Amino acid sequence: MITKLGRRAVRLLAAGLLALSSQAAVAKPNVLFIAVDDMNNDLGCYGTPLVKSPNIDKLAARGVRFERAYCQFPLCSPSRSSIMTGLRPDTTKVFNLQYHFRQGLPDVVTIPQLFRQNGYYAARVGKIYHYGNPGDIGTSGLDDPASWQEVVNPAGVDKTALEPDITNFTPQRGLGSAMSFLSDAKGRDEDHTDGKVATEAIRLLEKHQGEPFFLAVGFYRPHTPYVAPKKYFDLYPLEKIDIPSLPAGYEKTVPAGALSATKPWPNFGTNVEQARLTKQAYYAAISFVDAQIGRVVDALDRLGLRENTIIVFWSDHGYSLGTHGLWMKQNLFEDAARVPMIFAGPGIKAGTPSPRIVEFVDVYPTLADLAGLKAPANLAGASLRPLLVKPDAAWNRPAFTQVERGGFPGRSVRTPRWRYTEWDGGKQGTELYDHDADPKEMKNLAANPAQAAVVAELKVLVAKNWPERVEGGQADAGAKKKRAKAK
Ligand SMILES: [Ca+2]
DSSP: OOOHHHHHHHHHHHHHHHHHHHHOOOSSOEEEEEEESSOOSOSGGGTOTTSOOHHHHHHHHTEEEEEEEEOSSSSHHHHHHHHHHTOOHHHHOOOSSSOOHHHHOTTOOOHHHHHHHTTOEEEEEEOSSOOOTTTTTTSOOSOOGGGOSEEEOOOOHHHHTSGGGOEESOTTSOGGGSSEEEEESSOOGGGSHHHHHHHHHHHHHHHHTTSOEEEEEEOOTTSSSEEEEHHHHTTSOGGGOOOOOOOTTGGGGSOHHHHTTSSSTTGGGOOHHHHHHHHHHHHHHHHHHHHHHHHHHHHHHHTTOGGGEEEEEEESSOOEESGGGOEESSSOSHHHHEEOEEEESTTSOSSOOEEEEEEGGGHHHHHHHHHTOOOOTTOSSOOOHHHHHSTTSOOOOOEEEEEEOSSSEEEEEEOSSEEEEEEGGGTTOEEEEETTTOTTOOSOOTTOGGGHHHHHHHHHHHHHHOOSOOOOOOOOTTHHHHHHHHO
16 A cells, blocks of 8 residues: 555656656757758648648647747848847848848857857758858858758759749739749659759768757748749649638728738739639648658658757748738738647647747747757747646747838737737837737727727837837948858
């Protein structure tokens, strides 16, 4: 007979062992840092069963999937510069695709750089910092050489052979911002750039499995042009693809800045059939990238690295697919500001999503915390460790997302219930959406007197996060050369 006291002791001991096994810090855990370009939350694990993302879903099941994670600026370079430095765009001053954060912050320590300084091997395959996509595929783009010991810049048939065959419904726009796609009937996954990204990442995992590593694996799709092997297009019968219709006069209910990233509005002037084909291709590109992510994670498991590797999966921003008549990015609606983000690995609870509002600037302090490294003191975010252990732990931080509109900013704050947006400090209009009643953000309540108290409260958050008007940095034509030389 075990006494009552004895049973209690056994329970305590078991609880202690469990805590130890699930939360024990692994000495020098590896980091597999997986980035995708322009992927929104239309994924199986985020509640869109139409989209086939079995590998991302599997990753979500072995870690914490953040239901409400937000980027700081829904455009490649501003968003990536922010996540990699852990600083907000007003601090990096990266508001466009040309300016490099090192011009103004020469001594900033990026995430991989911190790991390098602490004895890690840090390498990049593909797109982590900004890269013109597809223009710069095969180059280092706007890279940060101080971040890595080794870089690999793959280029596949999508870049080297197939571009002339791509369908472009918006020929006035370059391929990198066009409604454009190609279903490749001949090529294998491994022939495409992202197939090569996975192959090279697996090669580096095999080669560096014996030392602590920070391996950044950056995929190029589903960024346009949506090029993928045909089998991924076959997953999406066209009759299942819808484009949302808009109520007549919708555009009069929001400030002009809210819709001006898609010109001509709506839908870049495409018709519904063209928009449906484009959306089908975008989903095909998601499934293609998902398969490549699966190859990399499977290799990690095969090499026995699962138990001591933290996996982070993130997309640099969300993406509009005809909602509000908008396509792509650079807007402040939920579709563009919200991102898929998953953490998995030692000490991280498996299979429970977190409903809390988190931001990309939280990634840096989280990784430093999980690896036991001392992060720079001026980081803008907070370690997500409490949520990785207990996904519904108390958390009271809003998310801030911004864009530029040629002369004035758009600034948006997201709380558990509300999204509030100001254009030029409110001079060019405001928006308020109640996510409890209107998750698609179709009813702008900013001018509704019943919501005046809510607006006043959210206004304070905006003013606190953006106390002044900050100008973005201007690209220095010689900077690229200087960086190359410094390397
Ligand atoms: Ca992007």
